[in-house]
Amino acid sequence: xxxxxxxxxxxxxxxxxxxxxxxxxxxxxxxxxxxxxxxxxxxxxxxxxxxxxxxxxxxxxxxxxxxxxxxxxxxxxxxxxxxxxxxxxxxxxxxxxxxxxxxxxxxxxxxxxxxxxxxxxxxxxxxxxxxxxxxxxxxxxxxxxxxxxxxxxxxxxxxxxxxxxxxxxxxxxxxxxxxxxxxxxxxxxxxxxxxxxxxxxxxxxxxxxxxxxxxxxxxxxxxxxxxxxxxxxxxxxxxxxxxxxxxxxxxxxxxxxxxxxxxxxxxxxxxxxxxxxxxxxxxxxxxxxxxxxxxxxxxxxxxxxxxxxxxxxxxxxxxxxxxxxxxxxxxxxxxxxxxxxxxxxxxxxxxxxxxxxxxxxxxxx
Ligand SMILES: Nc1ncnc2c1ncn2[C@@H]1O[C@H](COP(=O)(O)OS(=O)(=O)O)[C@@H](OP(=O)(O)O)[C@H]1O
Numbered sequence: 001x002x003x004x005x006x007x008x009x010x011x012x013x014x015x016x017x018x019x020x021x022x023x024x025x026x027x028x029x030x031x032x033x034x035x036x037x038x039x040x041x042x043x044x045x046x047x048x049x050x051x052x053x054x055x056x057x058x059x060x061x062x063x064x065x066x067x068x069x070x071x072x073x074x075x076x077x078x079x080x081x082x083x084x085x086x087x088x089x090x091x092x093x094x095x096x097x098x099x100x101x102x103x104x105x106x107x108x109x110x111x112x113x114x115x116x117x118x119x120x121x122x123x124x125x126x127x128x129x130x131x132x133x134x135x136x137x138x139x140x141x142x143x144x145x146x147x148x149x150x151x152x153x154x155x156x157x158x159x160x161x162x163x164x165x166x167x168x169x170x171x172x173x174x175x176x177x178x179x180x181x182x183x184x185x186x187x188x189x190x191x192x193x194x195x196x197x198x199x200x201x202x203x204x205x206x207x208x209x210x211x212x213x214x215x216x217x218x219x220x221x222x223x224x225x226x227x228x229x230x231x232x233x234x235x236x237x238x239x240x241x242x243x244x245x246x247x248x249x250x251x252x253x254x255x256x257x258x259x260x261x262x263x264x265x266x267x268x269x270x271x272x273x274x275x276x277x278x279x280x281x282x283x284x285x286x287x288x289x290x291x292x293x294x295x296x297x298x299x300x301x302x303x304x305x306x307x308x309x310x311x312x313x314x315x316x317x318x319x320x321x322x323x324x325x326x327x328x329x330x331x332x333x334x335x336x337x338x339x340x341x342x343x344x345x346x347x348x349x350x351x352x353x354x355x356x357x358x359x360x361x362x363x364x365x
Contacts, residue, residue: 093152100184104167107198108188109262124153126161134169173251190262192239192335199235242342
C-alpha cells in the first residue's frame with residue numbers, strides 16, 4: 001500500500017506495554033498519587049466526616065465514637081433543638097465543680113427539680129447523686145474525684161448536682177463552704193408529715209425487695225410506751241426543717257439558699273421553676289409548655305418537642321398507705337412549732353399542714 005506524505009504516525013511504545021502512562025504528581029511519585037485519586041480521597045473524607053457529625057449530633061448512634069474518654073462523656077440523644085445546640089458545642093466543654101447544689105430534702109421533690117432544671121439550655125446536671133460531702137470515703141478521694149463526676153459544661157452554663165442527704169448531714173455545710181463559699185444552694189421542702197410518709201414508703205419498698213420485714217409507719221413514728229413522737233426516727237427527724245436549716249445558716253447566708261416549695265412544684269411546676277431561674281441568675285426559659293399533666297402518673301411530666309412526654313420513674317410518685325388519722329394529727333401538732341420557727345428563719349410561710357391528702361391533690365387536675 002502506498003502512503004502519501006500526509007500520513008500521520010503514532011508513537012509506538014518502546015516496550016511491549018500498550019497501556020497509557022498515568023499522570024502522577026511528580027516523576028518519582030507512586031503511580032497512584034494522581035490528581036484524580038487525591039480528589040476522590042478528599043471527597044470521601046469530607047463525606048465520612050459529615051456523616052459522622054450528623055450521626056453523633058442527630059443521635060442516630062450512641063457510642064464511644066462520639067466521645068473522648070479522657071474528658072468527654074457520651075453525647076446523649078438529643079430531645080430537642082436545645083440539646084442539639086448543647087451537643088454542637090461539646091468540643092469546648094469541660095467538667096467543672098458545681099455552681100449550685102440541691103442539698104435536699106430527701107423526698108422533697110429533688111429529682112423533679114433537677115430534671116426540670118435540666119431542660120434549661122444554660123444548665124448541665126450531674127445525673128447521679130454523688131454523695132461527696134456526706135461520705136467520708138468519697139470525700140477522702142479529693143476534689144478532683146468530685147469534679148470528674150460532674151457533667152461537661154460550657155463557659156456560659158452552670159453545673160448542678162443533687163444529693164438530698166446533704167441537708168441533714170453534719171459535715172456537709174462546712175465542707176461545701178470550704179469548696180466554694182459563694183455557691184448557690186437549693187433546698188426543696190414539702191409538708192413535713194407527707195414527706196415523712198414518703199420517706200417511710202421508700203425505706204419499706206427497699207426492705208420488701210430484700211424480703212425484710214417492715215413495721216407500720218404508725219409504730220415507727222410513735223413510741224408505743226410513752227405515746228410520744230419518736231424524734232430520732234429518721235423519717236420524722238428529716239422533716240424538722242428548722243433544725244437542719246439553722247445548721248446550714250451557720251455557714252451560708254440566707255441569700256445563698258433558695259427554698260423551693262415542693263408541694264407547689266407538684267401542682268404548678270412552672271411557677272416554682274420561674275423563681276428558681278431568677279435565683280440562679282438564669283434567663284427565663286422554662287414555660288408552661290414544658291410541662292404536661294399525666295393522668296396515669298398523677299404528676300406533671302416533661303413535654304417533649306416531638307409531642308411525647310417523659311415522666312419521672314416509678315420510684316417517684318409512689319402510692320402512700322393510709323395513715324391512722326390520730327397519728328396524722330399528733331404528728332402535725334408535733335411539727336407545728338418547728339414549722340413556725342422554720343418560717344421565721346427563712347422569711348417564708350408554707351401552708352402546712354396541707355388541708356388535703358396526696359390522692360385529693362391528684363384529683364384536682
Ligand atoms: N413530677 C413529679 N413526678 C413524680 N414525683 C414528683 C414530681 N414532682 C414532685 N414529685 C415528688 O417527688 C417525691 C420524691 O422526691 P425526691 O425526688 O426528692 O426523692 S429522693 O429523695 O431523691 O429519693 C415524690 O414522692 P412520692 O410521691 O412519695 O413518691 C413526689 O411526691
